Amino acid sequence: MYHEANQANDASDENEDAQSAYAYPLLIKRLLHTPMAHAREQEIVYRGKVRISYAQLQERIARLANGLERLGVKHGTTVAVMDWDSHRYLECYFAIPMMGAVLQTVNIRLSQAEIAYTIDHARAEVVLVHTDFLPVLEAIREKLPRVHTLVLIDDEGNVTPPPGLEFADEYERLLASSGTQFDFPDFDENTRATTFYTTGTTGLPKGVYFSHRQLVLHTITVMAALTSPEDGQRVHRGDVYMPLTPMFHVHAWGMPYIATLMGLKQVYPGRYVPDRIVELIREEAVTYSHCVGTILHMMLSCPQAKTADFSKWKVVIGGGALPNGLARAALERGIDIFTGYGMSETCPVLTLAQLMPSREPRTLDEEVSLRCRTGLPIPLVDLRIVDEEMRDVPHDGLASGEVVVRAPWLTQGYLHNPEASKVLWEGGYLHTQDVARIGTDGYLQITDRIKDVIKSGGEWVSSLDVESLISQHPAVAEVAVIGIKSEKWGERPAAVVVLHPECAMPVSAEDIRTHVMQFVETGKISKYAVPEIVKFVDAIEKTSVGKLNKKWLRENFD
Structure with missing residues (x-):
């Protein structure tokens, strides 16, 4: 009788939610609540020349939204951004999707024809463009029939645009003439927030896209993974963050959202110049970055690096394997280096090569070996290695198979490309095209791309x-x-x-x-x-x- 009564109560409870209860959709604007509660005066730095507080960031996000709304941006409008890594880009990461619009982060390193293709294919209507990329925009303007509004980004404030380009406003003027309050609405958390294009080696670039829900879940989960280690390979509130992965590429691996949610001091370097980046690490006391191995190699080889102190710097290497030689060189310079793995289609983080607690001290060779491995899946990632029939292969460190994954933040397909989307998700798992093995300790090791x-x-x-x-x-x-x-x-x-x-x-x-x-x-x-x-x-x-x-x-x- 007691059991039956409880079952009845459980059933009736299902319909007893208060009518005034708030469902709390997972929207990007939620990521600002915490830093605005405890880090309003924390700094965000651009090139060592511009400094704003988090309180000013919030105001500038509202100003940008007001300005864009005045220029015709509404729910569903795609806004393309062509800029270096900057505080402005961070503002766009928030303001544009918080309006219900779609942020397109344009890969400015593609060819002119590819840039034109991606902007048009994404159906962008508004383009924010830095003066350094005006020659590109001038060359492709006729190939962008959907674009009706241009906004200039001018660091120096004295650039005259080419006569063939008509600008509705300049970024800082647009913000200065706009109000500091904007009522960012609630809407479906599955609304598309961002899109960008993969840099595949065959065919045209493919558009991937992510919803508010996916970005919020990726932010929270990667933050949990990065803050969980006992010592080393971790992020905490005392860190100073500087991305060395372009903000146009997979949301700079999602780290600007994480850094903002945590209220970290953030440093944006603008264009990547190795000597200047090393100076910023010293001047701004940078302690956490991420990049591809080639960028770190370039930095360690520049003249400024010879006398630099990197002993407090943590660096995640992704976008390719971390070579043993580079890992050893970094460790010898005091850098807490480790691998992260993911891809454009996965938002991107899937695994991190964080060291598990050990009672015995490790040798340098052991440290290098562990840090160069692809790592352990972060929370919520369902990762398998399978044969051609989608059968799991043994986790013995010897058998190899393709990495296939499920996680709540994976792109659900390629933009306007159903055939490629079908191949990507064949069998209900996202296919990475990476060949790997998994050891008895659970660590993943990518051994190659299928095509390589x-x-x-x-x-x-x-x-x-x-x-x-x-x-x-x-x-x-x-x-x-x-x-x-x-x-x-x-x-x-x-x-x-x-x-x-x-x-x-x-x-x-x-x-x-x-x-x-x-x-x-x-x-x-x-x-x-x-x-x-x-x-x-x-x-x-x-x-x-x-x-x-x-x-x-x-x-x-x-």
Whole structure:
């Protein structure tokens, strides 16, 4: 009787919600509640020249919304932004989606034709553009028939736009003439908030998009993951944050939203100039950043870095594998370096290579090995490695399969591209096209992209593994490994190598092959992994977001 009575009470309780109860949709505007309660005077810095408080940020967000509304932006309007990393971009991260409009973050490193395609394909109607990109906009203006309004972003305040471009206003003037209060409405949390375009190596860029709900859940979950470690590889309220991943690329990995929610001091560097970035780290006491490995390598190689103190700097490396050589060099400089993994389609964070507590001190080799692994899934991520039939492969550190995932913040498809969306989500899981293995300890290790795996003599050779081994040669600054055609073996590895500028001793291709052979002899890698060709170059071609451009290398290798 007692059990039956409780069941009846439970059933009746389902209909007893107060009519005045507030459902609290997960909207981006919610991320501002906490910092406005306890961090109103905290600083946001742009290039060391502009400083605003969080209280001013809130006012400027309202001013921007009022100004854009006056220019015709309404719920559903797509607003494209072409700017360097700045406080203005942060304001756009909030104001535009909080209006119910869609923020398009334009990849300004694409070709002019690709930039025109992405703006038009996203159906943007308003473009905010920095003066540095006026030549690009002038060249593509006729290819943007949907765009009816331009707003100029002028750092110096003295640029005269080309005669072919008509601007409705300049960004700071627009804000100055607008009110400091805006009634940001409630709406469905599944409303699209942002869109941007992947930098795929084949075909036209693909548009991915994210809702308010997805961005809020990504923000909260990644924050939980980053704040949870006992010591190291973590973020806390005393940190000073500076992104070194462009704000046009996957919301700078979502970190500006996290930093704002936590009320951190934020530093935005503008255009990436290595010496200036090192100065900002020193002058603003920056303690947390994220970037691709090539950016960190570029920074550590600049003159200012030689005497810089990086002992309080934590850096997440993503967008590609963290080579052992770079990790070792960073640790020796005192940098708390570790890997993060995700992709444009995943908002992006899926895993972090944070160290688990250990009673025994680790050697440098052990530290390097753990920090270079792809990491453990963050909360709410359902991550599998599967064969071609979508069957799980063993988590024994040996078996490989494709990484497929589910999480509440993954893009639900490609914008206006149902066929590609179907392929992306085949079988109800998002397909990453990454090949990986999972160890008995649960750590994921990406071994390659499906398209970059080298098939040699019946064996699969991981280009990432070979790159990591070559990077450990003391003379090697940077390396890319690709597969080249071989009549006998199908494919053979070829290495493209950049040597350290201060390398005094001559280094030959045979020296690199001998270096790799030592790992063959210890059983760490197959003999098929020894590169048949080693090519020395001054620089390695990169994609628009700083990744090694292996498609270009394969097409232009001779």
